[in-house]
Amino acid sequence: MELGFLFLSIFKIVVILAYLYGLLWVLGRPNKWIKIGGVIVAFGIVQLALKPPFGNITILNSFDEGLLFQAAAMTMVALGLNLIYGFNGQFSLGQWGFYGIGAYCAADITYRWVNGDARGLLVVGIGTILGGVVILGIGRLVKKIRGIPVLSAFTLYMVGALAAGALAVFIGGQINNLLAPALGTNLNPGPLNSPVALQIVFFLAVIFAGIFAAEVSFLFGLPVLTLGSDYFGIATLGFTIVVNVLMTNSDTILPFPEMKGGRGMIGIPKLTTWFWAFFFLLVVIIIMRNLIKSSTGRAIMSVREDEIAAKAMGIDVANMKLLAFVIGSLFAGFGGAIYAHFIGFLSPGTFTFLVSFNPMIIVVFGGLGSMTGTIAASFGWIFFLEGLLRVILSQMGTDAPTWRFVLYPITLLLLMLIRPQGLLGNIEWGFLKREVVKMTKKTPPEPAATATGNS
Amino acid sequence: MTNSSGSQQSVVPAVKKKQRAPLAWIGQGFFILLGLLVVYVLATNAWKDPSLFSQFLITGLQLGFVYAMIALGYTMVYGIVKLINFAHGDVFMVGAFTSYFSVVKFNLHQWPSSVFPGISPGLSVVIGSITVIIISMIICTLLAITIERVAYKPLRDAPRIAALITAIGVSFFMEYFGALNFVYSPRFIPYQRPFEVVAWYIKDGVHLIQEGQPPPEGSVTFSNILVIIILASLLVQLFLQFLVRRTKIGMAMRASSYDKPTARLMGINVDSVITFTFAIGAAFAGLGGVLYAIAYSSIWSQLGILPGLKAFIAAVLGGIGSIPGALVGALIMGQAEAMTMAYISTPMRDAVAFTVLIVVLLLRPTGIFGEPEREKA
Numbered sequence: 111m112e113l114g115f116l117f118l119s120i121f122k123i124v125v126i127l128a129y130l131y132g133l134l135w136v137l138g139r140p141n142k143w144i145k146i147g148g149v150i151v152a153f154g155i156v157q158l159a160l161k162p163p164f165g166n167i168t169i170l171n172s173f174d175e176g177l178l179f180q181a182a183a184m185t186m187v188a189l190g191l192n193l194i195y196g197f198n199g200q201f202s203l204g205q206w207g208f209y210g211i212g213a214y215c216a217a218d219i220t221y222r223w224v225n226g227d228a229r230g231l232l233v234v235g236i237g238t239i240l241g242g243v244v245i246l247g248i249g250r251l252v253k254k255i256r257g258i259p260v261l262s263a264f265t266l267y268m269v270g271a272l273a274a275g276a277l278a279v280f281i282g283g284q285i286n287n288l289l290a291p292a293l294g295t296n297l298n299p300g301p302l303n304s305p306v307a308l309q310i311v312f313f314l315a316v317i318f319a320g321i322f323a324a325e326v327s328f329l330f331g332l333p334v335l336t337l338g339s340d341y342f343g344i345a346t347l348g349f350t351i352v353v354n355v356l357m358t359n360s361d362t363i364l365p366f367p368e369m370k371g372g373r374g375m376i377g378i379p380k381l382t383t384w385f386w387a388f389f390f391l392l393v394v395i396i397i398m399r400n401l402i403k404s405s406t407g408r409a410i411m412s413v414r415e416d417e418i419a420a421k422a423m424g425i426d427v428a429n430m431k432l433l434a435f436v437i438g439s440l441f442a443g444f445g446g447a448i449y450a451h452f453i454g455f456l457s458p459g460t461f462t463f464l465v466s467f468n469p470m471i472i473v474v475f476g477g478l479g480s481m482t483g484t485i486a487a488s489f490g491w492i493f494f495l496e497g498l499l500r501v502i503l504s505q506m507g508t509d510a511p512t513w514r515f516v517l518y519p520i521t522l523l524l525l526m527l528i529r530p531q532g533l534l535g536n537i538e539w540g541f542l543k544r545e546v547v548k549m550t551k552k553t554p555p556e557p558a559a560t561a562t563g564n565s
Numbered sequence: 566m567t568n569s570s571g572s573q574q575s576v577v578p579a580v581k582k583k584q585r586a587p588l589a590w591i592g593q594g595f596f597i598l599l600g601l602l603v604v605y606v607l608a609t610n611a612w613k614d615p616s617l618f619s620q621f622l623i624t625g626l627q628l629g630f631v632y633a634m635i636a637l638g639y640t641m642v643y644g645i646v647k648l649i650n651f652a653h654g655d656v657f658m659v660g661a662f663t664s665y666f667s668v669v670k671f672n673l674h675q676w677p678s679s680v681f682p683g684i685s686p687g688l689s690v691v692i693g694s695i696t697v698i699i700i701s702m703i704i705c706t707l708l709a710i711t712i713e714r715v716a717y718k719p720l721r722d723a724p725r726i727a728a729l730i731t732a733i734g735v736s737f738f739m740e741y742f743g744a745l746n747f748v749y750s751p752r753f754i755p756y757q758r759p760f761e762v763v764a765w766y767i768k769d770g771v772h773l774i775q776e777g778q779p780p781p782e783g784s785v786t787f788s789n790i791l792v793i794i795i796l797a798s799l800l801v802q803l804f805l806q807f808l809v810r811r812t813k814i815g816m817a818m819r820a821s822s823y824d825k826p827t828a829r830l831m832g833i834n835v836d837s838v839i840t841f842t843f844a845i846g847a848a849f850a851g852l853g854g855v856l857y858a859i860a861y862s863s864i865w866s867q868l869g870i871l872p873g874l875k876a877f878i879a880a881v882l883g884g885i886g887s888i889p890g891a892l893v894g895a896l897i898m899g900q901a902e903a904m905t906m907a908y909i910s911t912p913m914r915d916a917v918a919f920t921v922l923i924v925v926l927l928l929r930p931t932g933i934f935g936e937p938e939r940e941k942a
Contacts, residue, residue: 201726261592261927268595337926340649343729344877345926348919351874359912464740464867467733474730512751515741522734527719530727 112502119498122174126181126489129155130539134482137396137541153388160384174497175384176452181492182387183209183449186394188472188488189481190441193398195470196478197407198434199414201339204330204346206466207353208323208439212446214357214369216319217378217456221368223311224303224379228289229282231311231318237278238321244270245328260428264333271329312381316390316447323443324436331435335428350463357458374457382452390448394441398481399542401437410434411479471522477532482539487532596928610908616783621907622900627791627860629899630798634853635876636883636891637805638846644886645822645842647725651732652712654873655739656705656847660854661864662749663701665756673697674759694759702851709847713840721836736870743866753865756858764788790860797856798892801849805888808845818842822886871915875902878922884935893933897921 129152136148156178159169170178191205215234222230248270252263292302301307334345360369369375401407412420413430421427450456472491476483499514525532611618635657642650667673674693677684716735720728744751764774768784780786809815820828821838829835857872858864879898883890898918905917925932 201729255587257586259586259589259592261595262586262588262590263592265591265595333927334923337923337930339726340647340729341881341922341926341930344649344874344881345919345923347874348916348922352916352919355912355916359910363910363912464737464870467737470730470733512741512744512746516738516745519734519736519738519741523716523731523738526723526727526731526734527716530723 112505115501116498119493119501122497123490123493126493127486130485130489134485134540134542138543149392153385156388157384177492177497178384179382179387179448179452180496181489182391183445183452184469184472184492185391185485185488186441186445186448188469188476188484189394189398190438190445191469192438192473192476192479192481192484193401193410193434193441194438196473196480196484197402197414198410198431199339200335200431200435201343202346202435202438203343203463203466203470204327204349205438205442205469206461206463207346207350208327208442209446209449209469210350210353210357210461211326212319212323212443213450213456213461214360214375214446215322215443216315216447217375217450218366218369219315219318220308220312220379220381220451221375221377223293223308224377225368226290226293226300226303227286228293228302229286231314232285232289233278233282234318234322235314236281237275238318238325240274240278241271241325242321244274245325260333260336264329267329267332271325308379308381312379312386312451315451316386316444319447320440320443323446324440327439328432328436331432331439335431335435347463347466350461350466354458354461354463357461369456372458374455374459376455378450378454378456380451380454382448387448387452390444394444395481395485395541397437398441402481406430406433414479471518473532474522475525475533477534477537480532480534480538481542482537483532483534486534596924599924606908607904616785617907619785621903623785623787623791624906625900625903626896627794627899628902629879629896630794631853631857631860631895632872632876632879632898633798633892633895634801634849634856635872636880636895637801637888638843638850639873639877640880640883640885640887640891641805641818641842641846643880645818646717646721646728646839648717648728648732649877650843650846651729651736651873652709652716652739653846653850654869654871654876655736655743656709656712656869657850657854657857657873658743658864658866658869659708659739660701660705660851661756661858661868662743662854663704663851664697664759664855664858665754665864667697667700668757668759673700690760697759698852698855701855702848705847705851705854706844709843709850710840713843717843718836740867740870749866751866753863756862756864758859758862760859762788762790762859788860790856794856794860797852801852802888802892805845805849809888814838814841875915875918878918880932881922882925882932884932887932887934890932890934 133149133152136152137145139145139148156170160175162169187205187209190208191202194200194202194205219230219234222228245267248263248266252258252266289302291300293300330349334342334349337345356364357369358372360366361371402410409420409425410430410433412423412425413427413434417427420430468491472487473484475491476485476487495514495518499517503514607618635653638653638656639650642648642653672679674697675689676696677692678686678689712735716731717728720731743749764786765771765788766774766780766784766786768781774780774786807815809818817828817833817838818841820831820833821835825835828838854869858868875898876895879894880891881894882897883892883894898921901917901921902914905914909917929935
C-alpha cells in the first residue's frame with residue numbers, strides 16, 4: 111500500500127503540474143473563444159473528477175478535494191507574496207497575518223449570516239466600501255500637499271478609516287434590524303438563507319474579506335514600508351504575531367465572542383466549492399499577470415532592481431511599494447476566505463508566525479519573480495507535504511510529523527546555498543510568459559514591441 | 566523628528582533642504598498624544614498602588630537585563646555583517662537546554678562536593694553553577710561558530726535577503742530539530758535549577774521570605790536570581806566595552822563594522838573577526854539562556870523565538886551596533902513588556918514589543934544611541 115500510495119501521489123503531482131501547464135497554455139491563446147472554452151474545459155475536468163456523474167468511481171476523493179482547495183488558497187497567498195517580495199523586493203513576513211485576517215473576516219460574515227445576523231456582511235461591506243472611499247479621498251488630499259510626512263498622512267488615514275468603521279457599525283446595526291426577520295434563525299432559516307443567497311453571500315464575503323485585508327495592509331504598510339528591507343521584515347513578522355495574539359483573544363480583547371478565541375471558531379459553513387476556488391484562483395492569476403505586464407508592473411519591478419534609479423525615472427517608489435503590498439494582501443485575503451470556508455474550522459494555531467514562513471518558502475522555491483514557479487510550487491508543496499509526506503510520516507511513529515518541519519529548513523538552506531534564484535528561476539509558462547529582460551547586464555532593454563509577440 | 570521623517574521623503578539626499586514639512590504637526594501630535602496616554606496610565610497606576618507598580622518594575626528589570634544579554638549578540642552581528650541573526654534566539658534556547666542536561670543528566674552542579682567531599686556546600690553550589698554556565702557558554706559558542714561557517718559564510722557576497730532567509734532556515738531547523746523526541750521533545754520541560762532561588766521582600770527593611778509564609782501586603786519581593794541576572798548582565802556589558810574599546814580584536818571588529826574592504830586592506834582577517842563576533846555573542850546568549858531558565862523554570866524547544874525577537878528589537882531601539890544602546894533598549898523593552906502585562910493585558914506583551922519597534926523606527930530610525938546611517942554598503 112505504501113509504495114502504491116507513494117507512486118499514486120507522485121503521479122498526482124505530475125498530473126497537477128501538467129494540468130496547470132495546460133491551463134496556462136490555454137489562457138495564453140490569442141483567440142478569445144478558445145481561451146474561454148479552455149478555461150471551462152479545465153474547470154470541467156476537475157469538477158467531473160471530483161463528482162463523477164456516472165457510476166461510483168471516484169477519481170479524486172474528498173481528501174484530494176481538500177488538497178486542491180488548500181493548494182488554491184496557498185497559491186493566492188504565495189502569488190501575493192511574490193508580488194510583494196519577488197516583484198517588488200520588499201521582504202515581507204506579514205502575508206500570513208493578512209491571510210488570517212481574510213479567513214477570520216470572511217468566516218465571521220458567513221457564520222453570522224447563517225445564524226441570523228446580517229451585521230457581519232453589512233458592517234464589513236459598508237465599512238470596506240466607506241473605508242476605501244475615505245482612503246481614496248484622503249489620498250487625493252494628501253497628494254496635493256507635497257512632502258507631507260508619512261506619519262501625518264498615516265494619522266489622517268487612520269482617523270478617516272476609524273470614522274468610516276464606526277459609521278459602518280452604526281449603519282449596519284440599523285439595517286440589520288430590518289433584515290433580521292428575512293434571515294430567520296439557525297433552526298428555521300428565512301428566505302435570505304437559501305442556498306443561492308448563501309452562495310452570493312459567500313462571494314461577497316470573499317471579496318469583502320480581501321478588501322478588508324487590503325485596507326488593513328494599506329494602513330499598516332504606509333508607515334512601515336518606509337523602514338527599509340530588514341526592519342520591514344521584522345515589523346511584518348511582528349504584524350503576524352500581533353494578529354495571532356488578537357485571534358487568540360478574539361473573545362476577550364476583541365468583541366467577537368463567536369470566534370471563540372484560542373479554542374477556535376467552529377461552525378463555519380463549508381461553502382468552498384471547486385467552482386469558487388477555481389474562479390478566485392483564476393481571478394488572482396489574471397489580475398496579477400495583467401498588473402505585471404502593465405507599465406505599473408514594470409514600475410513595481412524597477413523598484414526591486416534599484417530604488418534610486420527608479421526614482422530618477424520619475425517613479426513614485428513609495429506608492430509602488432504600497433500598491434504591491436496592498437494588492438498582495440488582497441490576494442492573501444481571498445486565499446484566507448477560500449481556506450476558511452473549505453476547512454470549516456479556524457484556530458489561531460493555523461496562523462502562528464512559525465507557519466507564516468510557508469508562503470515565503472514557496473516563493474523562494476518557485477523562484478522570486480516567477481508566477482509560474484509560485485503556482486507550481488504551491489500546488490506541489492501542498493500535494494507533496496500535506497498529501498504525501500503527512501500521510502507517510504504519520505505511519506512512521508509519533509515523532510515523524512516533526513521531521514516534516516525539520517526537512518523544510520534543510521531544503522530551504524540547501525536551496526539558498528545552491529540555487530538562490532529558486533527552482534524554476536525566471537521560467538514562465540504560456541499565459542504568463544513575458545519578455546525576459548536581462549537584469550544583471552547593463553544593456554538598454556529591448557523595445558516594448560517584442561513583448562506582445564511572445565505570448 | 567522632522568529631519569528623519571523628512572529625509573525619507575526627500576528624493577535624493579543631495580537635494581535635501583532644511584525646511585519644515587507641511588502638516589508635520591499631525592503626526593507629531595498623534596505620537597505626543599500616544600506618549601501622554603502611556604504616561605497617564607502609568608502615573609495613575611503608580612499613584613494608586615506604588616508597591617505593585619514597583620513589583621512590576623522589578624519584573625521588567627529582570628526581563629530587561631536578560632534581553633540585554635541576548636541583544637548584545639544581535640547588535641554586534643548586525644553591526645558587522647548587517648544580518649539579522651534569527652538563529653541567535655535558538656542559540657539562547659540551546660544554552661538553556663545545555664544547562665538543563667548538565668544538571669539533570671550529569672549532576673554537574675554538584676561536582677565539587679562529589680570530588681572534594683570536604684568542601685562547604687555553599688562554595689560547592691557556586692562552583693558547580695559557574696561550571697554549568699561556562700559549559701553552556703562553550704557549547705553555544707561552538708554551535709554559533711558552526712552555524713556561521715556552514716550557513717552564513719558561503720552567502721557573504723549574496724544579497725542580504727538570501728542570508729536573512731538562510732538565518733530563518735537555520736532558526737527553524739533548530740527549533741524543530743529540538744522538538745524531536747530524542748532531542749529535547751516538543752513539550753515544556755520543568756527546569757531543574759543548579760541552585761535554589763531565594764526571595765526577599767522589602768517592607769521596613771529587607772527580610773527573607775520563609776517557605777509557606779506569604780510576604781505581607783504591600784511589600785515588594787525580589788529574588789537572588791534577579792541580583793545575579795543584573796550583575797551578570799552588567800559584567801558582560803563592561804567586559805564587552807573593554808573588549809571593543811581597548812583590545813586589538815575589538816579594534817578589528819570596529820574597523821570591520823565600519824568598512825569591510827578597507828579593513829581587509831589594513832591586514833585584518835575580516836572572516837575570523839566575524840566568526841569571533843558570532844562566537845562572543847553566542848556565549849552571552851548562552852549565559853542569558855541559563856539565567857532565563859533559572860528565573861522562569863520552564864523550557865521548551867521554541868523558548869528562544871520571542872525573547873530573541875524582543876532582544877533584536879531592543880538592539881534596534883538602542884541603536885543597532887551600539888553596546889550601551891543594547892542595554893538601554895533592553896531595559897526599555899523589559900519595562901514595556903512588564904507594564905503591558907500589568908496594565909493592559911498579558912497576551913498583548915508580544916504585540917507591544919513590535920509596536921515599540923515600529924514607533925521607534927518611525928521616530929528615530931537609528932535608535933537612541935545610533936549613529937546617523939552611512940550610505941549602504
